[in-house]
Amino acid sequence: MRTENEHTIFLKDYAPTPYRVVSVDMDFKITEAVTRVRTQMTIEPRAETAPGTPLVLDGDGLTLDSIAIDGLPLMLSAYAANEAGLTLVEPPFRRFVLETEVNLKPEENKKLMGLYRSSGTWCTQCEPEGFRRITYYLDRPDILAPFKVRITAPREVAPVLLSNGNLIEAGDAGDGMHFALWEDPFPKPAYLFALVAGALGSITDTFTTMSGRKVDLAIYCTHGKEPECAYAMDSLKRSMAWDEKRFGREYDLDVFNIVAVADFNFGAMENKGLNIFNDKLVFALPETASDANYANIERVIAHEYFHNWTGNRITCRDWFQLCLKEGLTVYRDQEFSSDERSRPVQRIHDVENLRITQFPEDGGPLAHPPRPDRYREINNFYTTTVYQKGSEVVRMLATLLGEAGFRKGMDLYFERHDGEATTIEAFLKVFEDASGLDLSQFARWYLQAGTPTVTANDSYDAASQTYTLTLSQTTAPTPNQPDKPPFVIPIKFGLIGPNGSPMGWTGVSGGTVKDDIIVLDGDTITLTFTGVANRPVPSLFRGFSAPVRLASSLSQQDLLFLARHDSDPFNRWDALQTVTTNLMAGSAAGKAPSNGDIDALRQAILDTLGDTSLDHAFKAQVIAMPDEAVIARQIGANVDPFTVAQSRKALIGAIVGPAADRLSAIYEDLSINEPYSPDAAQAGRRSLRNGLLSLLTAGSERGAALAEAQYYAATNMTDRYAALAISARNWTPAALALLGDFRTRFGGDPLVFDKWLVASSQAPDEGVIERMRAILAAPDFPRTNPNRLRSLLGSFVMSNPAQFARADGLGFRFVTEAAAEIDHVNPQVAARVLTGFRILPLLEPKRREAARAALEALKNLQGLSRNTGDIVDRILAG
Numbered sequence: 001m002r003t004e005n006e007h008t009i010f011l012k013d014y015a016p017t018p019y020r021v022v023s024v025d026m027d028f029k030i031t032e033a034v035t036r037v038r039t040q041m042t043i044e045p046r047a048e049t050a051p052g053t054p055l056v057l058d059g060d061g062l063t064l065d066s067i068a069i070d071g072l073p074l075m076l077s078a079y080a081a082n083e084a085g086l087t088l089v090e091p092p093f094r095r096f097v098l099e100t101e102v103n104l105k106p107e108e109n110k111k112l113m114g115l116y117r118s119s120g121t122w123c124t125q126c127e128p129e130g131f132r133r134i135t136y137y138l139d140r141p142d143i144l145a146p147f148k149v150r151i152t153a154p155r156e157v158a159p160v161l162l163s164n165g166n167l168i169e170a171g172d173a174g175d176g177m178h179f180a181l182w183e184d185p186f187p188k189p190a191y192l193f194a195l196v197a198g199a200l201g202s203i204t205d206t207f208t209t210m211s212g213r214k215v216d217l218a219i220y221c222t223h224g225k226e227p228e229c230a231y232a233m234d235s236l237k238r239s240m241a242w243d244e245k246r247f248g249r250e251y252d253l254d255v256f257n258i259v260a261v262a263d264f265n266f267g268a269m270e271n272k273g274l275n276i277f278n279d280k281l282v283f284a285l286p287e288t289a290s291d292a293n294y295a296n297i298e299r300v301i302a303h304e305y306f307h308n309w310t311g312n313r314i315t316c317r318d319w320f321q322l323c324l325k326e327g328l329t330v331y332r333d334q335e336f337s338s339d340e341r342s343r344p345v346q347r348i349h350d351v352e353n354l355r356i357t358q359f360p361e362d363g364g365p366l367a368h369p370p371r372p373d374r375y376r377e378i379n380n381f382y383t384t385t386v387y388q389k390g391s392e393v394v395r396m397l398a399t400l401l402g403e404a405g406f407r408k409g410m411d412l413y414f415e416r417h418d419g420e421a422t423t424i425e426a427f428l429k430v431f432e433d434a435s436g437l438d439l440s441q442f443a444r445w446y447l448q449a450g451t452p453t454v455t456a457n458d459s460y461d462a463a464s465q466t467y468t469l470t471l472s473q474t475t476a477p478t479p480n481q482p483d484k485p486p487f488v489i490p491i492k493f494g495l496i497g498p499n500g501s502p503m504g505w506t507g508v509s510g511g512t513v514k515d516d517i518i519v520l521d522g523d524t525i526t527l528t529f530t531g532v533a534n535r536p537v538p539s540l541f542r543g544f545s546a547p548v549r550l551a552s553s554l555s556q557q558d559l560l561f562l563a564r565h566d567s568d569p570f571n572r573w574d575a576l577q578t579v580t581t582n583l584m585a586g587s588a589a590g591k592a593p594s595n596g597d598i599d600a601l602r603q604a605i606l607d608t609l610g611d612t613s614l615d616h617a618f619k620a621q622v623i624a625m626p627d628e629a630v631i632a633r634q635i636g637a638n639v640d641p642f643t644v645a646q647s648r649k650a651l652i653g654a655i656v657g658p659a660a661d662r663l664s665a666i667y668e669d670l671s672i673n674e675p676y677s678p679d680a681a682q683a684g685r686r687s688l689r690n691g692l693l694s695l696l697t698a699g700s701e702r703g704a705a706l707a708e709a710q711y712y713a714a715t716n717m718t719d720r721y722a723a724l725a726i727s728a729r730n731w732t733p734a735a736l737a738l739l740g741d742f743r744t745r746f747g748g749d750p751l752v753f754d755k756w757l758v759a760s761s762q763a764p765d766e767g768v769i770e771r772m773r774a775i776l777a778a779p780d781f782p783r784t785n786p787n788r789l790r791s792l793l794g795s796f797v798m799s800n801p802a803q804f805a806r807a808d809g810l811g812f813r814f815v816t817e818a819a820a821e822i823d824h825v826n827p828q829v830a831a832r833v834l835t836g837f838r839i840l841p842l843l844e845p846k847r848r849e850a851a852r853a854a855l856e857a858l859k860n861l862q863g864l865s866r867n868t869g870d871i872v873d874r875i876l877a878g
């Protein structure tokens with residue numbers, strides 16, 4: 001069976017609408033039972049539109065109650081309305097006001113798109129196509145209009161009434177009702193519309209912008225949670241200051257509101273002047289939130305705030321251009337985090353995330369370019385490729401243009417496109433105009449999917465003091481893209497001499513080298529460096545200057561040399577990760593690592609730990625063992641995730657064994673006696689200490705007891721959760737008891753419950769699926785809440801490959817059966833969980849078949865959503 005809607009939408013078919021919206025006035029009358037929405041929109045035909053052209057408005061699940069033009073009710077023959085839209089057969093050929101009325105039942109909306117209720121609060125999510133679930137509209141991002149929104153609601157249940165823009169009027173409406181009138185002067189697409197009504201508490205603050213305007217800030221939340229919003233508020237103020245300083249961007253309204261809600265399909269949403277957040281990205285207290293949670297809150301608060309310029313003031317022409325706002329805004333939030341915390345540590349963190357999540361996507365059946373050219377369901381394209389790879393592409397632009405050149409391009413972007421809905425082409429053009437560079441080949445990064453592999457081979461001729469470096473690129477085919485013309489790959493590099501210091505050269509030929517950047521833009525280049533006094537070790541892709549896989553001919557010895565001497569901290573980290581990944585991948589393929597290899601690796605780790613010039617957070621990254629997904633990718637085909645997990649653990653054991661005393665001593669030394677603070681320095685110290693605990697637990701006898709002791713002694717969530725997660729992942733004798741304790745200790749807190757779900761889903765033992773089934777089947781499991789579902793199922797498919805991809809297929813079936821149920825309630829969550837099946841082509845044949853069978857069974861079910869159908873079809877086709 002094929003799913004409900006086969007329709008594929010293509011970028012090449014883009015055309016503007018025949019009519020435009022001049023302005024919108026909305027009137028929401030909220031009552032417990034129903035919300036009545038009256039919309040008046042001023043519409044006019046475009047200059048090129050022929051008289052008599054019908055006007056087609058989007059709708060989703062709406063029933064039209066009344067319709068009028070310029071105040072006069074329409075005759076039945078003048079329009080056609082149904083669930084999916086409203087067509088005016090022959091609208092007036094001039095400016096007119098269309099008034100419609102619909103009634104909504106937010107209580108019943110479990111898809112969490114459009115207007116819905118979360119813990120009693122009315123709230124909205126419109127991106128990408130949720131506004132059509134609120135009113136009939138031209139629901140596409142190239143329709144921009146100023147909005148005025150009047151909300152009337154019962155004062156008791158909804159004392160707080162919010163929408164976009166500035167509050168212009170509020171007051172009593174009789175009969176226990178009150179109202180508020182909001183006006184957003186900035187023309188915006190409907191996906192940025194938001195409304196909130198509820199009984200909420202708040203914290204407030206102010207920010208004075210660089211031109212001296214005072215902005216009122218508020219964060220709204222469930223009563224009682226106010227103290228948990230302080231860190232988010234602090235992050236907001238720092239974000240506002242940073243965007244002024246780094247990009248010259250000032251905030252533009254008198255108020256900036258954030259609302260935290262418990263039921264939300266993803267992280268957060270940048271609605272103009274009224275950001276709505278998943279509460280897990282707002283609430284933080286030391287006892288219930290980890291350092292990682294704090295860092296995430298800071299990052300996402302910044303991300304949504306930065307969208308005010310990159311997304312709202314300048315938006316996307318169509319959803320194919322999603323990366324225009326998301327890739328760029330991720331780049332901006334990563335830069336913010338780098339400036340606020342440690343740049344090298346942030347970079348390592350971001351690249352690790354890219355390798356664990358985006359590389360598998362780009363190398364599998366769901367691969368797509370950062371700017372796709374087709375989709376069946378746009379919700380399935382809010383991906384790590386659009387976001388994280390999109391950011392890498394912007395970062396490459398910044399690398400190629402240099403800091404000043406990049407800023408010049410960004411300034412031009414804001415100047416030229418403010419108030420527009422635009423495209424990737426327009427974005428690239430500003431950098432061409434600012435720099436004089438031709439970026440037409442560079443544009444392939446947006447148009448072609450796949451992770452390029454760059455191969456590096458080198459040789460040194462002592463007699464002529466000549467160093468030769470050959471660099472080639474290839475990219476494997478991806479769905480719909482069999483051929484991959486070469487990318488423009490900036491390779492930031494250096495040559496390192498025998499004593500560990502940088503080495504120069506007198507001349508270079510054979511390709512483009514500007515300062516410390518090689519530009520590889522053909523299939524292959526051979527660079528010849530002359531005047532090189534000794535055989536150098538090349539340090540390539542410093543700071544991870546391009547999102548590629550490097551296959552280099554460097555020996556383990558050279559890599560260990562880089563790990564010790566590279567002046568680029570990213571490559572120091574990466575060199576050691578490469579050594580470890582190679583050894584683990586080799587051992588999973590039956591090639592046991594030599595004692596020499598292991599000793600060298602252990603020594604490198606100990607040397608790093610002993611190096612007083614390095615900070616704790618960086619050391620923590622260096623000693624972290626590669627993720628199973630990274631090892632699997634290195635193996636490349638016929639993967640048995642169970643063997644991968646075992647080889648990984650065995651190698652950790654071999655590394656740790658003789659060093660266990662030393663590692664435990666460092667672990668003890670790192671304990672903290674001051675009161676908890678989420679700052680980068682303290683968090684770094686904790687992360688190193690917990691990294692050591694992880695090594696000791698995976699690789700020695702003593703770790704399990706240390707973890708158990710740390711769990712009970714912990715005074716903050718970071719240390720307690722680390723001990724719990726490490727115990728669960730290594731399935732220590734105490735693991736089950738710790739999970740039990742954690743569950744009761746934090747009984748009532750849903751966000752801590754999520755942590756318990758994640759830890760529970762990570763257990764590698766054979767019983768994990770049965771326990772998860774029981775968790776899901778419990779009558780009080782909150783099965784409509786995306787956070788709960790994703791914590792249990794999302795983290796299982798993504799981070800427990802050995803059990804998810806069990807040879808007997810039990811893990812696959814567990815997930816497809818759960819997804820089938822979720823699909824009826826919330827298709828977006830179901831589809832997202834199923835993307836975990838993208839590892840299918842990597843697996844050995846038996847597991848591959850089991851995965852395929854589970855997906856086929858799901859596909860055969862009746863009434864599958866387009867979201868889920870699209871993911872299943874693409875994985876099966878790949």
Ligand code: ARG
Nearest residue numbers: 127128266268269270379382
């Ligand atoms: N624009 C939001 C952000 O800041 C995310 C919206 C996600 N929408 C979706 N359908 N997945 O990234």
Ligand code: ZN
Nearest residue numbers: 303307326329
């Ligand atoms: Zn975003």
